[in-house]
Amino acid sequence: MAQTDQLADAGHPLDHFFKPRSIAVIGASPDTTKIRGQLQSMLAKNGYAGRLYPINPSYQEIAGVRCYASVAAIGEPVDLALIAIPAAGVVAALEDCAVAGVRHAVIITSGFAEEGGAAAEAQAEIAALARRTGLRVSGPNAQGFHNEPGHVAATFSPTVDVKPDRQPIDLGARRVGIVSQSGGLGFAFYNHGKAWGLNFSCVVSSGNEADLGAGDFFDYMVEDPATDVILLFLEGVRDTATFVAAAAKAAAAGKPVIVCKVGRSGAGERATASHTANMSGWDAAYGAVFARYGFIQAADPDEAIAIAAALTTAPLAGGQRAGIVTVSGGGGAWVADTLAANGLEVPELSQEFQAAIRPLIPSYGAAGNPIDVTAQGVHTGGLQASVDRLVESDEVDLVVLVNSLSSEHRIAFDVEAMGKLARSQRKPILVYSYTLPSDFARRRIAEAGLPVFANLTNLGIAARRLAERGAYTPPRPAAPAAIAPAAARLLADLGPALSEVDAKRVLGACAVPMARERLVASAEGLDEAMAAVGFPLVLKVQSPQIQHKSEVGGVRLAIADAVAGRAAYRALLADVAAQRPDAVLQGVLVSPMAAKGVEIIVGTLVDRTFGPMVTVGFGGVTTELFKDLACRPAPVTPEEAASMLAELKAAPLLEGFRGAPLADTDALCTLVAQVSTIAAALKDEVAEIELNPVLVHPAGQGLTIADALIVRSAPARPPA
CATH class of the missing domain: 3.40.50.261 (Succinyl-CoA synthetase domains)
Known part of the structure; x- marks a missing residue:
């Protein structure tokens, strides 16, 4: 495609951002040792073919190009404005752009939310202006972008400087697109890739993301026919819905996505916040989203570029x-x-x-x-x-x-x-x-x-x-999350804290399979309950104030007959009264002693960035020792639950390890899907669900949920 044709072509809402027919450089300077001077210089060196308008009332012309006193003085629409002036003048410059009909702006200027205080308030003004006027804004604190095939070097990064005496290595036509929340690292990937001989479509730095975010640019790369592989550098996703929609679109299109995510450690998270005023999300949730949509995670820039080199040259x-x-x-x-x-x-x-x-x-x-x-x-x-x-x-x-x-x-x-x-x-x-x-x-x-x-x-x-x-095969979308009305009513009637029996009642109302159990409120009902449940059995104290029952002597196991049951009942209540005299008791739960099975933990929580998540892993000691868990955004289908199980290092324990019978993984996958649906449907009311242990019996024999916990969400604080 000819360059002029590419610049004129439009389809995606950001086409005129990445392929601008005209660019205004606000704060342009003839001094190419300064960022304000480098912007115009880089555009010219890389052969930008559109109309270029330097904006600075102090000059008549810069590098042979007529200079204008203001954007309004241009007298015709402009696709993109590059803003490199002191922070105090940025909002006024954006107002001028909006009035003049400028479509997009990149704010190179720093000194906004990353500094906090009044500077953060100025960034909020930028966001409000974008919403009010429709002017789409990248940054502030951005390093711009480079559209390599379109020859649009809208950045001051020295990595795109043209060196006529140096012939680049060229690996072929397939191109990599880079979306980075760090301008320096985004262009560092570009620099490393060029040394390998990779070709690129667009490299873009999203900066502080007052308006346009990583998700918007990611979506553009997914739809861009010039982009074959996408490389993301993320500190934390702000525009979650846009980002996830783009991820789903990339998975469906079969377009590979390589991702580098920083902020995993405590120190990394603090550094991320100070860099772009962004707090990293729970790392496992990011991994869950990446896994669902087939992202390829890379640990460092060299690894990322090596993977990109393989993906762009090999099937x-x-x-x-x-x-x-x-x-x-x-x-x-x-x-x-x-x-x-x-x-x-x-x-x-x-x-x-x-x-x-x-x-x-x-x-x-x-x-x-x-x-x-x-x-x-x-x-x-x-x-x-x-x-x-x-x-x-x-x-x-x-x-x-x-x-x-x-x-x-x-x-x-x-x-x-x-x-x-x-x-x-x-x-x-x-x-x-x-x-x-x-x-x-x-x-x-x-x-x-x-x-x-x-x-x-x-x-x-x-x-x-x-x-x-x-x-990799994209997972089939799960059905919309919904729960039985009876479960919703039951949850509404319960207090702020739930006991095991409360949690199991809610889950049972959602058709989750439960063992036959009886709650006994007094000694008079114990014999009848034991006869109904059958021996051997288990006694467990029930109180919303007691989550860890075994720590207060509130559990008795392997009770073989009624005599032992009555004695265990009296001893249990005595121990609990001594340990927790303040606790309000609902009674004692009489449960059958479950048959042996593979111990599994199934849990959910609500991530602050991506919402409800479901996890599955091996219960017992291995949960804490090895942290062998798989996680996905909720809800999931049974098929996606099966892919989660396949990720676990201890998965052979479900597959007949060392002569053991095959476990009932179908029942387990159904349970994981059910619990994930409940978590998604109740995301505003339930903070956590934990089933631990779930005993998975041999194939065809189902499973037993030995214990269950539901943690209510903290009530929303009233406005100040």
Whole structure:
């Protein structure tokens, strides 16, 4: 598409933001050592083809372009204003833009909510102005954006500076779009990616997000046909609904999203708040949203760019089996170990495959996988033949080529042949150099559309992500959350604190399966209750003031007969009276002693950013010791609950581990879905639900909810 056509094209509400036909630089300066001067300079250097209007009453022209005293003096509509003036004048400048019909503005200026006090109030004025006038505003405290194919460098970042004497590496046409809540890091990703040879669509910094937020820019990237892979750098999502809608849209479209999220630690959270006046959300909730929509999480910039390099040059892997071709036995073995550590398989190749390869490699080589063609095999054609055969074979799903690429003069394989194979997009082909790759090698191999991995850890992670993303399927949306009217009425009638029996009554009214139990309010009803429940049984004190019953002597287990039951009842009440004389007792719950099963915990809570979340994990000691939990936004379907179980490290315990019977995972998945629906429907009234333990019995025998807890939400504070 011609540049002028791209600038004129419009479809998404932010098209004229990223593809402006005209730009006003408010506060423009001829001094290119200052940010105000760099904005106009970067636009010109990168070949911006639209109309450019410097705004500064102190100059007649800047860099040969007529300068205007105000936006109003331009006399025609403007798509985008870049504002780089002192903070005290920003709101007035935005008012002028709104009156003049400017569509969008980027506020480069800092000194707003990140400083607090009156500066934060000024940012609130910006937000109110945007709502009132319809002017869409990015920032303040933003670093702008760069639309690479459109030649719109609306930023002062030196990473987009044009260096005519330097020819960039070019890996091909597929492009990465970056949305970053940190301007510096957003353009750092761009800088790292250009060194690899990646191409980009748009890089945008969202700053303090007084109006436009990360979700708006994310949505644009999802719909942008020039963006093939999206990279997000997040401190905390403010525009939750927009962000989640864009995530769902990306998942449905099959557009990969790489995400880096900071603020996980206490120190990281404090740093985030001071940087952009944003408090990070509960990290598990972010992970839950990322997992639902198939986001690929990266731990650092190098890892993120390595994953982006794989996604933009290779197809997704159809499985987890890797074939390795190496010129170094040690290098191949180390790659095999790295892939295995990342959950991939390096299977021994069939005898038929090995027999076809052996004549092409020296006798001291190896054909089993890794295929060690040795340095001699490069000259005999064994290397290329091995890669060719692995790509054609149904025995592996991806191929890793291990080589030394330090030479400044030659490459030990046929680049054209390898490039043709890579462009066929039949399987991922990843190239790893165990020596530092030369600039010559990187450039030459990039011509084949292949990046060179020089970091073994990032190679393994990139390979794993290709396999994981290849296996991802967007979940079926859950039905709208609703609960039975009887449950809502019951909850409304209960007090601010609920006992176990209260919680089970609410859950039972929602059709959650409950064991046969009886609440006994006095000794006179005990014998009848025990006879109805049957032996062996359990006695548990019930009081909204006593959440941890065993800590006050309020539980008796494995009661075998009526005599033992009566004695246990008296002892239980005596212990509770001694420990908690203040507690109001509802009575004693008589429950059957549950059959053995796999102990599971099912819980929910309401996250401050993303709302109700549901978790599932292994109960008992493992819950606290290993924190083996999976989390998703509520509600979930039984199918999504099954994918949560598959994530757990201890999942084999449900799958017949060491001869144990298969657990009733169907019943468990149904329960997780039910509880998630209740949490979503009652998100304003219920802060937490916890079922712990849930005993999952062998397949077809269901489960038993041994204990249940519902925590009411704190009442809203009245306005001051």
